[in-house]
Amino acid sequence: MNDQSVIESRQVTKKYGKGESEFTALDNINLVIKKGESVAIVGKSGSGKSTLMHVLALLDQPTQGSVIIEGANASSFNSRSLDVMRNKKFGFVFQQFFLNGNDTVLNNVILPLKIAGISRKKRNILGMQSLEQVELTNKAKSKAVELSGGQKQRVCIARALINQPSIIFADEPTGNLDSQTGKAVEDLLFRLNKEQGITLILVTHDIEIANRCDREIHIVDGKLTNESSK
């Protein structure tokens, strides 16, 4: 593993609300995530895991502090380059699948390329390749609603993979799945991390999954506690 940092959070604080109702969701978070690492963000519900992930993934802006992506300070990016960054470099997997149920599996998978303005022909080829990685090519023409939970999450992973991202953000990807299908999705994510060197940032409250990661970041009430690394 090389030591190049892909994402860094420097004294990141995120507050919600104003005055009386002010609430600190993230409190002075400092961390460095290296290329190819798999990192688990672990904590109880409401501890601020998702908030941290959103800030790191440039979906949200910190109230204080800064996020550094591959050495560049994200606060210096305009909204257009933030959009392009998420579109080209990041892949997202959410607990809720966010699939367009009435559309085909393939069309769901190619959405990031469609947004990027890539031609239909090219994105369909890449879409099929992506589906191959999650072993769902036979479902390409099916409607997304017709799939089982585990298959849906694999479609989401295929969608996250399609732009050949350098980082995949997964927010409780197995939260909606039974343990068996959850395990399969988990295996898939770790295989991509190992085989393709994609940095994996995985939000979870499941200690077992967290244990499979290179590193665990524990968060309690918006603060980092003992960080454990293997």
Place this chain on the structure above:
Amino acid sequence: MNFTDLISTASSSLFKSKVRTLLTIIAIFIGAMTITLTNGIGTGIKSYLNKQIGDLGATNVLQIQLTNTTKYGPGSGNTGPAPYNPKQQVAISAGNGPRGKKQLLMNNTDIQTIKSIPNITSAIPVHPLSPAYMMGRSGKYQLSIQEQYGSTTAALLAGLGVNNQSNQNQMIIPATYVSALGYSNNQSILGQQITIGINNALGKQSTIKATVTGVEQNALIGGLGAFANSALANQIYQVQSVGLPPAISDSFTTVEATFPANLTNTQINQLTTELKNKGFTGQTIKDQENTIFTALNVIIIVLDMFGVIALLAASFGIINTLLMSVQERTKEIGLMKALGMSPRKIFTLFSIEAVMIGFWGSILGVAFAALIGKVVNTIGSHGFLKDFKGLSLLTFPLSTILAVVIGIMLIAFLAGTLPAIRASKKDPIEALRYE
């Protein structure tokens, strides 16, 4: 997202909520149809009138009257009676037109004044012709006839126009006169002699003969009567004036003057200004046409208002539909933004949906209006519009159709801006947060 993808994404979103989209499209459809129909009627009547006005006479003719400073006769109106002027002769109209309307009488001195104005090539008095009857092969019928002045462009169904240079009595008659005069068709009456009976001022009746040179199409305005050449008109007037004192037989209310056909609009304006300075009011055929068109335009605008109101209601329908759509698709919008779609593209996406509703509504509305027009014109030309040959009650020029479609798409776009802005401002975090 490139443009074709925006279009296909927008249309598949619209298609997803079929009923809602359809209802919104119907609202637009009604507005588009109304506006197209009212304009179609307007255009149809105008182009028909244009043809008819061509029939009224040459465009290089001025109808000249003495300028009427007080509109109505003594004792009426707010200004009170006009002071007596021994040089002015007045006739009060009692029959046609507004009763009590004052018409100033002209005489030969006025003709001389008019002729002295530059660019006036000729000026002759217009005498009302009032023959007692006409008779063809059998039976006497009333005859409405006026002098054909200038070069005629009458829409003839058969034969030729009258010749003002000829000293033979000539006339053209409306198609409706043919059977009354005892002939079976338009062709058979050509070249035939008609007897015209005239009463003079002393009550004595005499007859003259005239040849029918042509049969004209029935006209909506100005027509509905026969036209005489100069020779016939002069003879009728001479006969009917027998017994009248010269002061009356030599006075008239209207003079028809000609000017060179190649005058520019500015020169024509100069001419009418010159007439005005000398106390006359001159109107060309175009001026008369404009008066009619102004009235017609007012009617069309009022009718259009109904369409505009329908469209206004429909645009609230668009706003409502799209606001609901934005609300329902919060997660979809959030996902697209998370995956890197810019707010501008989100705005474009929803604007396209709005414009598409406008497009389909207006296209269907225009098409349906055109269909109605075709049916009405077909039925009309065999039925209630039979007498107005050449009238397409509903006419839809491409320019009107394009204007309606583009205008409605623009209105739809404007209606779509509020929902589209709302969509573009959706925070992906809010959208992706799950309970």
